[in-house]
Amino acid sequence: MPQAASDKQWPAELDALIAAPEHHKLLFENEWVRALDTSIPTGHMTHVHVHQFPSAPYFLSWSDFIRYDAEGNVIVDSRTLAKIPAVGAALWSGPPTPHALKNIGTNDLHVISVEVKMKILKQADR
Numbered sequence: 001m002p003q004a005a006s007d008k009q010w011p012a013e014l015d016a017l018i019a020a021p022e023h024h025k026l027l028f029e030n031e032w033v034r035a036l037d038t039s040i041p042t043g044h045m046t047h048v049h050v051h052q053f054p055s056a057p058y059f060l061s062w063s064d065f066i067r068y069d070a071e072g073n074v075i076v077d078s079r080t081l082a083k084i085p086a087v088g089a090a091l092w093s094g095p096p097t098p099h100a101l102k103n104i105g106t107n108d109l110h111v112i113s114v115e116v117k118m119k120i121l122k123q124a125d126r
Contacts, residue, residue: 010050014098018050033114040065040109045102051095053115058090060112063105070098078105 016024016036023046027035034053039064040046042063047071062084067076075096085091093113103109 003113010052010098014034014048014050016049016051019045020046024049027112032117034117036113036115038109038111038113040101040103042103042108046100048098048100050098051113051115054092054094055113055115056090056092057083057085057111059068059087059115060110061107062087063103063109065109066104067096068102075099092120096122 013019016038017026023038023040023044025037025039027037029035036051036055041065064078065076066074066078069075101109
């Protein structure tokens with residue numbers, strides 16, 4: 001039987017599709033995964049939101065950004081990253097805490113993310 005992948009549950013109103021719908025669109029959802037199309041034009045900032053599950057983001061376009069926590073403190077400034085994902089690259093990301101993201105670059109930041117909603121229990125746990 002599947003089990004939730006994330007131990008922390010945030011209020012439903014903080015879900016990216018509810019809190020920041022102008023930047024997040026649902027592409028697909030079932031009981032195991034949810035695919036989101038995230039597009040943040042240059043100069044735009046999202047509302048504070050969460051992603052409940054870990055994901056595999058795929059970068060359609062890149063732009064520098066600043067990620068803020070719910071109190072407005074800087075969590076990540078992409079200009080300080082040791083390695084920037086290439087357009088066409090995918091990676092793995094755990095579920096971030098509540099955050100807002102501001103595109104400070106010169107391009108749109110466009111990402112397709114497949115969030116993994118469930119994990120399969122080990123055969124021994126069934």
